[in-house]
Amino acid sequence: MKTFENVDVKSVKEAVGLLQKFAGEKKNAAVVGGGSEYLQLMKVRVATPDYIVNLKTIPGLNYIKEDAGGFRIGALTTLAELEEHKGVQEKLLFLSQAAGEAASPQIRNAGTVAGNLCQRPFCWYFRSASHVCLRKGGEICYSVAGDNRYHAIIGGGPSYIVHPSDLAPALVALDAKIKIAGPAGEKTIPLEKFFVTPQVNARRENILGPADIVTEIQVPAPKTGSKGFYYKARERQAWDHAIVSVATVVQSGSGAVRDARVVLGGVAPIPWRVPKAEEFLRGKAIDDAAAQKAAEIALDGARPMKDNVYKIDLAKNLVRQALVASV
Template sequence: MKSFAYVPATSTKSAVALLGRARGKARVMAGGTDLLGEMKDNLISPEQIVGLKPAADLNYVKAEASGLRIGALTPLSELAEHKVVRERYPILVQAVEQIATPQLRNMGTVGGNLCQRPRCWYYRGASFPCLKKGGEICYAVNGENLYNAILEGGPCYIVHPSDLASPLQALGAKVKMAGPKGERTVPLEKFFVLPRVNAKKENILGQEEILTEIQVPAVPATMRGTYVKFKERGSWDFGLVSAAALLDIRDGICREARIVLGAVAPVPYRAARAEEVLKGKRVDERLAAQVAEVAVMAARPMSQNAYKVRLAQAAVKRTVLSLA
């Protein structure tokens, strides 16, 4: 790792100012669990690190009538321990508990989880000048692509690694950003960008902008959610496939459905057609299997990852049935 200067930011405002002053040579650090890994792997060598830890105005969970407001700096473990989150948003607790390890959940933050870089080993390997690093090709296409995208891939085939992104998107969350031109708030699905829009980035955050808050609307009491994640080992592993489902089932009939898949596409993948299949119908094993098929109908697996289609179907079927 190359040496760097560490500058603490005491507030959102000071963080934005520091970033502006550094003219693209600084990076913000929240928990640091991804950033430091990127630096150690020689993917990035910022001259300056703007430390967000002292910025108290970024670390909070506020439960209000309109929903939750989560400061981007909130440690993942604190989000999962929050009383209101546990009562009203168990899907978020389930997702957090599937992230990495307890130690990493203590260090890692909610904002960092959404902004983390992809795990594709061609991106993480400094020797591969891949599209994401400004290169010409995606090495996964003809390479070891067992963990890569089955949906929405191209020209880069990463999958988004965040466990929190899919349940937050299913919940209809918005994210707030602060930058030199002020603040802006967008729905989470507009925050993420596909590689065909910009292969170098996974979201719209500008160089001098930071993610400050995640806003989760209140959820009707009849709407229940669940998150499943399939991985190769029981802990400290990114998902092969995950699914967040939020269903409003009354008298056996599904009134409202939101299904978002993780680790299958470069962004959280909303299975909109599957949601349509569910709505207005009685949820049973047969319908769940049908919904699962429709959810990944558009899948175009690569040479080594066709199994992920089956896993995604299993994930959808399980989440739907477990809520029935």
């Protein structure tokens, strides 16, 4: 790694102030939580910060609090802690499972919930220091003419990365909110609005500014009669990102769907919510045919590249399975 200075901060305010100062001085600074993901970018010199702001030294940012409204999860809560939390297992089992599907035990023990949502892409061109791709300030997305077997089939262009998070689809399906601290104070926004497509910004995956940090995730209590699922397809049984994943939350009553969320992971540059499929399901009794139709609608508009056509059938099947399991 290039030489840099690690700065341990003691509060969110100090972190934001420091990041603001570095930004003002045009210094290259980065925020690190668990560090597992960002250190790898530094080792291959895709990221070469002069300063690292270490958030792990902030006390009181690691918690899961439960009340009538739902769960509040501190940014520094580890994936393992989220997976093992009794209340989460009891009320939102699929969120616990999504956390447990991420990476490997060692990474779940170090990696944080906020860090999982803020991961940089695992596109092999992005992670290669010898490819100055669009996402790193270059001219082109190498996946277009290159090997694109793991790239986006929907929502891509001009960059075709896929969002690597396992938690993000599950949390978006749960209508989670994210709390962000920045120079202008704190704000809480729907998690869905946190992520940005490459059409908006091809160099970033989310709205965080240089002095913004994630402080909390808020998950509303599940509605009566709702069931959630997270299904993940991957090449190895362990330590692998999703080729395709799907998170569904279906609220049923009197034999019909009252409300539904269908969110795909691994297929688009952001967690890909499909409101048209949700709309189709509303008021229906889910059977094989309805689930199949919803899956078709979810993948409507997918435009695969030469090596990733297979993702369409994979995604349709996962959506269908998750919906059938919901009734």
